[in-house]
Amino acid sequence: MSSVPNNIPEKTVERLSEYRRTLLRCHKQGITHIFSHVLAAMHGITAVQVRRDLMLIGFSSDTKKGYDVKVLIDFISSILDSEASMNIAVIGMGHLGQAITRYFNSRGLKLRITASFDIDPSKVGTMVDDIPCYHMDEFEERVQQLEINIVVLSSPTRVASELVIPIINAGIKGVLNFTSKPLNFPPGIVVENYDITTLLEKVAYFVKENEENNLDNNQQ
């Protein structure tokens, strides 16, 4: 993440996004109020953490009946969502790019994937769930025309570096990078590098640690 002065820490932003999805599910089920410890338990965290996060965004509530679900959804949305539209493009429509496009746009969220890009002639000109795939040659022009601010990078890792300049030139403001090459952008462009390999290696490491701790405990 670029170093941007912000009052809300990254982890809190992540949790707000997660709380909102849980609250939306609750709302759908007709639940009108929820206690902080119930919301916390649904996320495997403490009630203190939930209350701290909501305090950070200035939300206070009647604690007798818990939080009003609808009011809290709207409050979190007022923090997270932009009034201007945020349009997303996917670069690289291999399996991962297609999966992200189909998955994301079926969720009924405010953020929308509105275009995709590739250089493979078998992909350019096709549609995935109504999202057109353009040639990378048209990237700058289409980004401006379609008012795209964010790109998801799901290209092969070996071409990731070559995409930095076109992304900067097109005026993109945020990048979610799923390739295994960490990318650097100038200040003013937000970057999240998320390689699935890192996530799996992290899980594997803590599994190993758990097993070693168990062995130690059994030997004591």
Place this chain on the structure above:
Amino acid sequence: MSSVPNNIPEKTVERLSEYRRTLLRCHKQGITHIFSHVLAAMHGITAVQVRRDLMLIGFSSDTKKGYDVKVLIDFISSILDSEASMNIAVIGMGHLGQAITRYFNSRGLKLRITASFDIDPSKVGTMVDDIPCYHMDEFEERVQQLEINIVVLSSPTRVASELVIPIINAGIKGVLNFTSKPLNFPPGIVVENYDITTLLEKVAYFVKENEENNLDNNQQ
């Protein structure tokens, strides 16, 4: 992440995984030594951070020529990798599950996806990149037979909760959950909840913040 006593912080584990992939690329290109500030720049972080991470795992090096790339790869591997094999199964072979399987096994890593599971008759019995897809009814039996310790959850969100009990019963030790339902497991099972929606909403939030800061600066 479950609360497990560990000396190495989660974020350091993530970075070690990332350093190793960068170092492997350097090694392939014939680079034998690398300075901490070069490794740092490739990840958009400070040299102090790199040195602190390596100090945490007890790695010290000749600073005149920088780190020996091969030695550092082996050292990080000795920390991250398990001597026992770690086998991974994917539950839910929709677009995301297929993308993860194809992507991950093409990387030549020690961790391997060795099986997948679904309930869709059009998927059960098929192969994706030599990985067989079994019916979820066989989950417990296959996990034991194939010595699977970790699962990647890429099922539809609405069935995620139903998978918790089978995963516990089968003796799985680590879960990487890509559904949008955060899942809780008993202590001893490592869980990482990673919803792509959270990542995109986070990028969108910081893009919005950047734009608001720019407006403020321009008005001053």
